Amino acid sequence: MTKVVLVSSPKGGSGKSVIARHLLTAAAQSGLNVIGVDYDRQGTLDKWGQRRAQTLSKFPEFVPVPVIAGSLQNWRAALKSAARADLIVIDTPPSVEDHMAAITNLAQASDLVIVPSVCTQDDVDSVAPWVEVLKTTKCDSVLVLNRANRRTNSFAKVRGRLIKVADVCPVELPQLEDVHVPSTQGLTLLDFTKSRGQEPFEELWAFTKRKVQL
Numbered sequence: 001m002t003k004v005v006l007v008s009s010p011k012g013g014s015g016k017s018v019i020a021r022h023l024l025t026a027a028a029q030s031g032l033n034v035i036g037v038d039y040d041r042q043g044t045l046d047k048w049g050q051r052r053a054q055t056l057s058k059f060p061e062f063v064p065v066p067v068i069a070g071s072l073q074n075w076r077a078a079l080k081s082a083a084r085a086d087l088i089v090i091d092t093p094p095s096v097e098d099h100m101a102a103i104t105n106l107a108q109a110s111d112l113v114i115v116p117s118v119c120t121q122d123d124v125d126s127v128a129p130w131v132e133v134l135k136t137t138k139c140d141s142v143l144v145l146n147r148a149n150r151r152t153n154s155f156a157k158v159r160g161r162l163i164k165v166a167d168v169c170p171v172e173l174p175q176l177e178d179v180h181v182p183s184t185q186g187l188t189l190l191d192f193t194k195s196r197g198q199e200p201f202e203e204l205w206a207f208t209k210r211k212v213q214l
């Protein structure tokens with residue numbers, strides 16, 4: 001059966017697209033048939049997928065990661081056309097408030113909702129109400145701390161606040177200055193044999209895989 005992982009957070013810049021493309025790549029590398037679905041009109045994941053297809057035409061050693069774009073208001077259509085996959089990872093726009101009904105229904109149709117969050121008070125303010133909605137609608141969700149810096153006091157404080165309101169994933173993604181670099185070729189850190197920052201994404205995939213029972 002197809003498993004669906006939704007990456008959603010009301011806050012722009014929290015790491016949704018970065019997490020979506022790394023999870024898709026990790027899953028494809030493990031031999032799963034994956035499809036990315038991009039409901040963000042900015043098309044970040046979709047464009048990444050197009051660049052990846054171009055790169056693969058020259059360097060077929062990278063695993064294919066097909067991505068389709070769809071409209072959040074008509075989310076069932078894109079999900080249906082991806083139903084042949086073992087795993088669908090969905091990237092979404094921020095401001096869930098603007099399309100609350102659609103995104104809540106989509107969350108209910110998903111096996112896991114990953115909510116990325118940077119450790120600032122602004123992120124807590126934005127993410128906490130969304131996590132509450134996911135809880136009351138009985139969606140299985142997990143909060144992933146992104147750009148984590150354990151050396152700062154503010155990180156520990158904000159992490160403490162987030163733990164009170166959400167199930168926080170044991171895997172944290174550190175600040176990785178170069179995380180965007182491979183994306184120019186439609187690639188991720190996981191496409192290279194040795195690049196700093198691979199491990200947390202591998203661990204996040206291991207966690208996700210277990211959660212959705214793949």
Ligand SMILES: Nc1ncnc2c1ncn2[C@@H]1O[C@H](COP(=O)(O)OP(=O)(O)O)[C@@H](O)[C@H]1O
Pocket residue numbers: 011012013014015016017018019044146147148173174175176177178179180
């Ligand atoms: N762990 C990280 N370390 C450093 N930069 C990051 C990290 N995660 C995301 N970024 C950067 O932050 C920006 C926003 O990330 P993105 O995934 O596009 O967020 P969203 O999709 O939630 O708007 C991008 O420039 C991305 O490269």
Ligand SMILES: [Mg+2]
Pocket residue numbers: 016017018040044091092
């Ligand atoms: Mg995005």
